[in-house]
Amino acid sequence: MSNPPSHEHRARVDLPEWMRDPEPPRRTPGRLLSELVDRTPVLRELRRAVWRWREHTRFSERHPVLSAVVSFVFVAAVATVLVAGAVYLFGRMREGTL
Known part of the structure; x- marks a missing residue:
């Protein structure tokens, strides 16, 4: 096996034809x-x-602590409103006015 001249390119790996000349x-x-x-x-x-x-980047990624505090306050407020609403409805049901 003779070495090819230095000016000729020889692939290091013999690739299959479909890899050397792929379809469009x-x-x-x-x-x-x-x-x-x-x-x-x-x-x-x-x-x-x-x-x-x-x-x-999102605001929560730039200011994670502030986002966490605001989220906690928001969730606490929504939960309080929901619990207060449920207590009110149960009270009305016990009175029989609902």
Whole structure:
């Protein structure tokens, strides 16, 4: 086995034919829609705006302690209102006015 000249490229691994020369991508509805978005400037900008928006961090990730305190107070207030409402309804049921 002789070594090839240095100017010729020789693959390190013998890949199957389907990996060396793959078929072109199929024309699926998703790819057609993506190409339409890429061709239309307004849609392309909208897509990029959505990508930028998704990169932002949430308020709860930037301020975890404040979010935890506000969430606790909100849940406590809602639970208090629900329990008070249930006590009121049970009281009305015991009186027979409900």
